[in-house]
Amino acid sequence: MSDEQGSGEVRSEVDGRVLKITIANAQQRNAVTPDMMHQLSDALTELDENPDLWAGVICAEGDHFTSGLDMAKFFAPGAEPKPIPVDKVDPLGLTKRCRKPVVTAVQGICYTVGVEIMLAGDIVVAADDVRFCQMEAKRGIAPLGGAHFRYLTRAGWGDAMYHLLLCDEFGASEAHRIGLVQEVVAPGEQVERAMELARTIAKNAPIGIQATKAAANSFIAEAEKAAIAAIPEIREKVMKSQDMMEGIASLMQRRPAEFKGQ
Amino acid sequence: MSDEQGSGEVRSEVDGRVLKITIANAQQRNAVTPDMMHQLSDALTELDENPDLWAGVICAEGDHFTSGLDMAKFFAPGAEPKPIPVDKVDPLGLTKRCRKPVVTAVQGICYTVGVEIMLAGDIVVAADDVRFCQMEAKRGIAPLGGAHFRYLTRAGWGDAMYHLLLCDEFGASEAHRIGLVQEVVAPGEQVERAMELARTIAKNAPIGIQATKAAANSFIAEAEKAAIAAIPEIREKVMKSQDMMEGIASLMQRRPAEFKGQ
Amino acid sequence: MSDEQGSGEVRSEVDGRVLKITIANAQQRNAVTPDMMHQLSDALTELDENPDLWAGVICAEGDHFTSGLDMAKFFAPGAEPKPIPVDKVDPLGLTKRCRKPVVTAVQGICYTVGVEIMLAGDIVVAADDVRFCQMEAKRGIAPLGGAHFRYLTRAGWGDAMYHLLLCDEFGASEAHRIGLVQEVVAPGEQVERAMELARTIAKNAPIGIQATKAAANSFIAEAEKAAIAAIPEIREKVMKSQDMMEGIASLMQRRPAEFKGQ
Numbered sequence: 001m002s003d004e005q006g007s008g009e010v011r012s013e014v015d016g017r018v019l020k021i022t023i024a025n026a027q028q029r030n031a032v033t034p035d036m037m038h039q040l041s042d043a044l045t046e047l048d049e050n051p052d053l054w055a056g057v058i059c060a061e062g063d064h065f066t067s068g069l070d071m072a073k074f075f076a077p078g079a080e081p082k083p084i085p086v087d088k089v090d091p092l093g094l095t096k097r098c099r100k101p102v103v104t105a106v107q108g109i110c111y112t113v114g115v116e117i118m119l120a121g122d123i124v125v126a127a128d129d130v131r132f133c134q135m136e137a138k139r140g141i142a143p144l145g146g147a148h149f150r151y152l153t154r155a156g157w158g159d160a161m162y163h164l165l166l167c168d169e170f171g172a173s174e175a176h177r178i179g180l181v182q183e184v185v186a187p188g189e190q191v192e193r194a195m196e197l198a199r200t201i202a203k204n205a206p207i208g209i210q211a212t213k214a215a216a217n218s219f220i221a222e223a224e225k226a227a228i229a230a231i232p233e234i235r236e237k238v239m240k241s242q243d244m245m246e247g248i249a250s251l252m253q254r255r256p257a258e259f260k261g262q
Numbered sequence: 263m264s265d266e267q268g269s270g271e272v273r274s275e276v277d278g279r280v281l282k283i284t285i286a287n288a289q290q291r292n293a294v295t296p297d298m299m300h301q302l303s304d305a306l307t308e309l310d311e312n313p314d315l316w317a318g319v320i321c322a323e324g325d326h327f328t329s330g331l332d333m334a335k336f337f338a339p340g341a342e343p344k345p346i347p348v349d350k351v352d353p354l355g356l357t358k359r360c361r362k363p364v365v366t367a368v369q370g371i372c373y374t375v376g377v378e379i380m381l382a383g384d385i386v387v388a389a390d391d392v393r394f395c396q397m398e399a400k401r402g403i404a405p406l407g408g409a410h411f412r413y414l415t416r417a418g419w420g421d422a423m424y425h426l427l428l429c430d431e432f433g434a435s436e437a438h439r440i441g442l443v444q445e446v447v448a449p450g451e452q453v454e455r456a457m458e459l460a461r462t463i464a465k466n467a468p469i470g471i472q473a474t475k476a477a478a479n480s481f482i483a484e485a486e487k488a489a490i491a492a493i494p495e496i497r498e499k500v501m502k503s504q505d506m507m508e509g510i511a512s513l514m515q516r517r518p519a520e521f522k523g524q
Numbered sequence: 525m526s527d528e529q530g531s532g533e534v535r536s537e538v539d540g541r542v543l544k545i546t547i548a549n550a551q552q553r554n555a556v557t558p559d560m561m562h563q564l565s566d567a568l569t570e571l572d573e574n575p576d577l578w579a580g581v582i583c584a585e586g587d588h589f590t591s592g593l594d595m596a597k598f599f600a601p602g603a604e605p606k607p608i609p610v611d612k613v614d615p616l617g618l619t620k621r622c623r624k625p626v627v628t629a630v631q632g633i634c635y636t637v638g639v640e641i642m643l644a645g646d647i648v649v650a651a652d653d654v655r656f657c658q659m660e661a662k663r664g665i666a667p668l669g670g671a672h673f674r675y676l677t678r679a680g681w682g683d684a685m686y687h688l689l690l691c692d693e694f695g696a697s698e699a700h701r702i703g704l705v706q707e708v709v710a711p712g713e714q715v716e717r718a719m720e721l722a723r724t725i726a727k728n729a730p731i732g733i734q735a736t737k738a739a740a741n742s743f744i745a746e747a748e749k750a751a752i753a754a755i756p757e758i759r760e761k762v763m764k765s766q767d768m769m770e771g772i773a774s775l776m777q778r779r780p781a782e783f784k785g786q
């Protein structure tokens with residue numbers, strides 16, 4: 001349930017060995033506010049640190065996983081950046097990553113940071129009405145939450161570039177085909193299926209499971225490190241561009257953007 | 263044919279330019295004993311070193327590729343570890359890897375070390391009755407033969423984590439879809455099809471073929487090195503855990519394990 | 525249109541924000557001569573450097589994308605090597621790589637260097653009559669234009685080794701399945717579809733698009749660097765071999781090669 005101001009929240013509840021984390025801002029298509037990002041970090045930190053929790057599920061109430069960041073609350077004049085503390089789990093996995101398995105259940109609109117949150121986890125269950133779009137470059141900027149390399153941890157260069165450069169909307173079957181999604185279910189079933197998978201994982205030996213995830217990560221750690229180090233330069237380039245202002249203006253005026261490459 | 267004590271063996275025979283290597287312990291569902299692991303290493307070393315051999319096939323007699331390691335012979339009290347000598351080819355490719363192409367033919371049950379042997383090779387032909395399972399974490403431990411990163415050399419993070427964390431049983435079409443398997447054939451045809459592929463490879467220029475394999479390996483060598491270096495820490499963690507004892511006890515008592523994360 | 529001597533050329537034309545680059549040597553199945561490789565480099569350098577160009581398309585006139593290098597012009601006695609200058613974009617992406625998105629449209633025969641040119645770009649649209657073959661090892665040598673690692677940037681180890689070691693001919697659906705190709709269309713539609721994709725990309729903010737491509741590249745840069753460094757050793761090995769001479773002789777005599785591994 002969203003809070004009184006309709007600004008949304010992230011709830012979590014313990015279900016046996018599984019922590020179920022719910023993005024709850026359905027009135028605003030689960031737009032993620034700075035406060036919600038911190039609550040998501042808190043929940044993932046609890047999952048990471050509590051020895052009684054062996055797997056987590058991230059899901060969202062309502063018809064849509066998320067339309068993305070609440071742009072006004074993040075970027076409007078006067079908005080103060082509130083970075084995730086370095087000792088907390090980063091929901092985007094760019095600083096501290098959760099050591100326990102994370103299954104994400106997505107449905108409906110799942111744009112920009114929604115894709116990045118799901119790809120920072122491990123296994124994805126999608127309702128077949130899901131609509132993915134990494135649309136940052138269409139809006140004058142670029143993905144800053146890890147999409148530029150997370151697609152490559154799952155798909156090949158060509159399929160990754162297809163969606164990152166076209167900024168097209170694509171569905172569950174394409175996402176399943178290229179490896180972004182592991183299971184596709186009927187809309188409404190995604191959360192329960194993700195919980196089932198998490199409960200199955202939580203029946204396995206948690207030391208073995210966490211050792212497997214940590215060791216698997218060592219295979220991509222150096223490449224990820226280089227790709228994460230590239231983010232400040234992207235940010236610098238796009239945040240200073242006139243095209244970013246045009247992207248915001250076109251969005252507010254509900255018209256196509258006309259970029260100039262400046 | 264198994265030896266007189268029924269402890270199994272690994273046979274090899276030369277077929278033109280191809281070395282056909284057969285795991286033969288069908289009475290025990292091709293459980294791999296320490297002696298068989300050494301015989302497999304010897305056969306792969308012969309393939310690697312003999313200039314008249316240009317490709318190899320690993321296959322198994324009977325209805326199943328392998329149920330995994332013969333746990334009693336490897337881990338029972340008094341069992342002496344017999345590591346593969348560093349100058350011999352490691353069937354798991356963690357130390358010395360075979361420089362010649364290896365095609366593996368799998369059928370029926372292909373669990374744990376069976377998957378790791380097949381993924382240490384290059385091309386996999388599967389009978390459509392194959393049943394894969396990387397079940398170590400279900401048994402209280404974790405994969406120690408390279409599964410934690412070999413899945414990632416073929417599939418994306420999501421599909422790899424799905425099978426490594428769930429420890430589920432999956433079939434030929436899923437394995438083909440995510441890239442673990444290259445061809446699926448009717449049961450009984452997998453060995454001959456693997457031999458055909460190996461013979462076709464052996465018609466190509468062996469210097470070019472081996473240079474291609476070696477050069478391709480340079481693309482993943484650093485990542486593999488890091489992932490192989492992670493193995494002692496996994497071993498240390500899981501081998502000292504109470505959950506490992508529970509895994510063994512539950513297996514012997516044919517009941518589900520109840521892990522405590524300790 | 526090919527030039528008067530039928531030696532072919534590479535043309536380019538500006539279409540809005542898109543540079544359309546056409547391989548034109550249809551009379552010789554678009555065999556790529558040393559001059560054409562330089563013209564392709566010039567065109568890609570123009571795309572890379574001209575701030576008014578935001579995406580490129582590489583395509584080929586006629587029924588086939590390319591049968592490969594014009595071997596006589598590259599390797600016949602007296603042929604002088606003309607390497608691409610280091611400040612120009614390398615069509616194979618081994619030295620300087622184009623920073624703008626490149627969509628490649630392929631049809632009919634697309635052998636050896638054709639696959640390598642297409643994989644040095646980003647997105648591939650294939651006519652469903654396309655016939656891929658990385659046949660170097662069948663001809664006594666090995667791929668020297670990056671195929672040994674480009675397959676691995678898109679497909680897993682098993683599927684990459686399958687085609688690199690077998691040197692088999694494969695079609696659009698297999699290439700799409702394993703990630704080499706992003707879209708399959710009816711023959712004759714591939715160029716226009718590639719132009720549509722490039723125009724769509726060129727509607728997005730070019731700074732964001734180029735930052736995304738550059739940042740994505742950081743994820744694979746170290747691995748690529750190692751794999752590119754392996755090329756001189758492959759070249760040394762295969763170019764000095766007797767099997768290379770046998771490969772050339774068998775090609776000229778239109779008979780199967782008989783390699784000796786020497």
